[in-house]
Amino acid sequence: MSYQRMASDSPVARASCTQCHLPELCLPRSLPCGELLELADIALVSSPIQRGGIIFKSNSPFRAIYAIRSGMVKQYYECSDGQQKILGFYLPGEMLGFDGIAKGRHQYSAATLETTTICELNYEELKWVCSRTERLDERFHCLMSQEISKENESLLLLKSKTAEQRLAIFLNSLSCRYKQLGYSANEFKLSMSRAEIGSYLGLTIETVSRLFSRMQREGLIESHHHTLRILDPTHLHALCSEQC
Amino acid sequence: MSYQRMASDSPVARASCTQCHLPELCLPRSLPCGELLELADIALVSSPIQRGGIIFKSNSPFRAIYAIRSGMVKQYYECSDGQQKILGFYLPGEMLGFDGIAKGRHQYSAATLETTTICELNYEELKWVCSRTERLDERFHCLMSQEISKENESLLLLKSKTAEQRLAIFLNSLSCRYKQLGYSANEFKLSMSRAEIGSYLGLTIETVSRLFSRMQREGLIESHHHTLRILDPTHLHALCSEQC
DNA sequence: CGCGAGTTTGAACTCGCTCAATGAATGTGG
DNA sequence: CCACATTCATTGAGCGAGTTCAAACTCGCG
Structure with missing residues (x-):
């Protein structure tokens, strides 16, 4: 870059x-x-x-x-x-x-x-x-x-959320903010790299990548290059609010 | 309580x-x-x-x-x-x-x-x-x-510091703040419980307790009940500023 | 076409967590 | 004042989520 x-x-x-x-x-x-x-x-x-x-x-x-x-x-x-x-x-x-x-x-x-x-x-x-x-x-x-x-909020996220919850919360946050701006809540561009997402969430690139793969495999999201589609917003929400 | x-x-x-x-x-x-x-x-x-x-x-x-x-x-x-x-x-x-x-x-x-x-x-x-x-x-x-x-600062601490560094940074921070208040920088009361320290640093009680024991064994600090003495401030500083 | 950056996937490891038992300090009621 | 309860702290053993290391794959670009 x-x-x-x-x-x-x-x-x-x-x-x-x-x-x-x-x-x-x-x-x-x-x-x-x-x-x-x-x-x-x-x-x-x-x-x-x-x-x-x-x-x-x-x-x-x-x-x-x-x-x-x-x-x-x-x-x-x-x-x-x-x-x-x-x-x-x-x-x-x-x-x-x-x-x-x-x-x-x-x-x-x-x-x-x-x-x-x-x-x-x-x-x-x-x-x-x-x-x-x-x-x-x-x-x-x-x-x-x-x-x-x-x-x-970020402090709480880093202290007590699993890797999967962190990513779910991150994607959900972007979704909400795009929605508020009048853009689609369920389809948007992820301008940041895996490394940047990982760094933000306190995870490694590899973990982030594996999570994207898994969420895709489970039909939660569809991610290609830097575009993201949230296929199952309900399930994503559920992940975000899991336990403590 | x-x-x-x-x-x-x-x-x-x-x-x-x-x-x-x-x-x-x-x-x-x-x-x-x-x-x-x-x-x-x-x-x-x-x-x-x-x-x-x-x-x-x-x-x-x-x-x-x-x-x-x-x-x-x-x-x-x-x-x-x-x-x-x-x-x-x-x-x-x-x-x-x-x-x-x-x-x-x-x-x-x-x-x-x-x-x-x-x-x-x-x-x-x-x-x-x-x-x-x-x-x-x-x-x-x-x-x-x-x-x-x-x-x-806290976000950075949670993202990339080891348990030992986190505790060192925490103790150092208290030390500095007490010093600024005119109290001793190297001997003060830890009013919070191990559980509270752990929760603050994103660690479990057990890990915090083990770290206190280890630092004591290594002659870095002396801790009894809720009193703390920093025996080797230089070494403690070194721990705080280790790598990234 | 080949290079390089970014990403994905696999295999092995490790730090800190979980579970469990013991010990120490403080408080309570007889 | 002592037995008992309770909370907090310590220590050990084993485990597991996420890391590290390594290799392969994808895609854009000269």
Whole structure:
């Protein structure tokens, strides 16, 4: 995989949050029109970034929060040996970069998994808008709180789910998020590699591959290359909620 | 273990953040005096809560953020079978409850591990003070950001550390936090049970117990009942930073 | 066509788990 | 104050889910 130039070098344009089809998921959710305009005023939309494009690098100065407009992004920790540990995948309407606020530097790196456009929200400007817009500040708190909840879920997953349950939960999560975006819940593209799925779920490539094979053999899913079809959503759900 | 009445029923008093010895860690860090007074005005200090006291229950309405003033608190998920999965331990100066903001309900439960006093910060009032005090709002963002970073660390720990490394990192983390509080870095009380440590680290009681025994045999630590002495901090550090 | 990255499959191993028994500490009621 | 109950911790033996190592297969691309 070849990495592109930094996304921050991409040509940018002022965002028009009012015309974006994602405001009901993204930061501006349920913001009155006037305040939406203020937010749009500080949001910069990137031009499309190819697969493998870097959004930010671990340890680089923190300047902005990023919202995915289209495509998909992975956030990961880079080990000293070059290995990547995937911390999360981000879909349209989702935001990342909050972990940089505390230390003034990004703690992890983020890269695109497919052609992606992002909205960049300069943190200083965002704080300024937040300070004058109670609703927005509240929404910002909510999003960080959501991120915390999401990570707690992941912690529980890693602590007490079997390999099969982890994969089921992962596929189910993608399914739900795609559905919410108006895409098919039962047929979508898996932009990430087996290695990335494994790293995210705390499993090896081989285990992930075997699980895909088994689930396919059992008629639960159909997976070819990077396309996935969920054939038996009920059974998949059952796997997700098994025991503790 | 017997549970006490809810902490929210505890007699409370207005806090005097100005006289607390923790403001350099807690929410008010580097806040100018005047703003500190505003914060103190909304902070309620609980009377001491005995071991096993509930601070909040999973699914209860979210009203406040809590800061530990003294003692120790665990946050945990309660399985349907009554089992607890520990998500984190909180020491004086640390804050918890952020995960409740997004959904308006606490996602997890929190209970004291020893006699503890807490500061309760009503979220609505806190937002009001934040909206008029830029520095405080920033600090609030920082604390949530820190929580996100801390959980990302935990995710990495669960994904790729051996049982021994996990325990070493855990003990080291406690050591650092106690040191920062002005206590001994190499001798402190482990208020949590082996089961709680195991649950937190994604290990079984037996494994934790065996690791304590082994580390003791190897002269790394000395552990009796709930007291811990780190005999070889250098070696412990080495374990923490081993490979990836 | 041949190369290389990514994936699949098999076989053997291992770390941490499960099950089980014992020991130590704390609390309780007579 | 002591027997008994109860909870928590320790230790051992055997097992198994997932890993490691290795080989084969697939597919896109020069």
